[in-house]
Amino acid sequence: QKEVEQNSGPLSVPEGAIASLNCTYSDRGSQSFFWYRQYSGKSPELIMFIYSNGDKEDGRFTAQLNKASQYVSLLIRDSQPSDSATYLCAVNRGTGGFKTIFGAGTRLFVKA
Amino acid sequence: DTGVSQNPRHKITKRGQNVTFRCDPISEHNRLYWYRQTLGQGPEFLTYFQNEAQLEKSRLLSDRFSAERPKGSFSTLEIQRTEQGDSAMYLCASSPGIAGATDTQYFGPGTRLTVL
Numbered sequence: 001q002k003e004v005e006q007n008s009g010p011l012s013v014p015e016g017a018i019a020s021l022n023c024t025y026s027d028r029g030s031q032s033f034f035w036y037r038q039y040s041g042k043s044p045e046l047i048m049f050i051y052s053n054g055d056k057e058d059g060r061f062t063a064q065l066n067k068a069s070q071y072v073s074l075l076i077r078d079s080q081p082s083d084s085a086t087y088l089c090a091v092n093r094g095t096g097g098f099k100t101i102f103g104a105g106t107r108l109f110v111k112a
Numbered sequence: 113d114t115g116v117s118q119n120p121r122h123k124i125t126k127r128g129q130n131v132t133f134r135c136d137p138i139s140e141h142n143r144l145y146w147y148r149q150t151l152g153q154g155p156e157f158l159t160y161f162q163n164e165a166q167l168e169k170s171r172l173l174s175d176r177f178s179a180e181r182p183k184g185s186f187s188t189l190e191i192q193r194t195e196q197g198d199s200a201m202y203l204c205a206s207s208p209g210i211a212g213a214t215d216t217q218y219f220g221p222g223t224r225l226t227v228l
Contacts, residue, residue: 032214032215034216043220043221043222044203045219046216046218049216051214088154099160099170100157101157102147102154102156103154104153104154105153105154
């Protein structure tokens with residue numbers, strides 16, 4: 001079992017729709033969770049992080065965390081073609097100070 | 113300060129040669145991380161530093177890979193006796209390392225290594 005698992009996709013949604021990206025992790029001691037966006041040929045850029053159960057909203061993005069189910073998700077509302085990228089889920093055993101484990105990423109295509 | 117910088121951006125080498133990459137973190141960030149990424153995969157953790165101390169490293173770094181951060185500022189990653197399987201993007205990231213706060217990492221542009 002991989003430490004952090006994501007559907008590789010591609011996930012295709014029409015412009016203006018909600019894109020839902022999912023991630024599961026195996027280490028129950030994980031405490032902080034991150035979503036990164038990576039455009040082809042570029043390095044990852046942070047979208048948001050979450051460390052408490054529930055939802056966290058930032059603009060068009062909402063991260064959801066359920067530690068009991070070891071599940072974290074990212075919702076993108078009003079998807080735009082510029083959101084087309086690979087979305088990486090990352091997990092850390094602390095608030096920092098431990099290695100961060102990345103999933104393989106989910107490719108998202110937003111069709112105009 | 114314009115963010116994390118890495119040099120060189122591209123490196124082509126022949127199998128068996130040694131290569132060294134440099135990473136300059138965001139100033140005042142005391143944590144620095146190295147990752148390797150291959151096509152279709154997420155970044156794979158290699159090692160990280162808290163100031164000049166190397167606190168954790170993957171099993172990859174016990175052999176041909178070594179990393180240093182001698183003065184707690186820039187870092188170097190060396191690969192000895194390169195193999196074709198070492199071809200990848202090598203990413204560096206830094207984070208503030210503020211105690212008690214969620215630590216977010218900011219990535220550099222990466223060094224793409226091609227081993228012929």
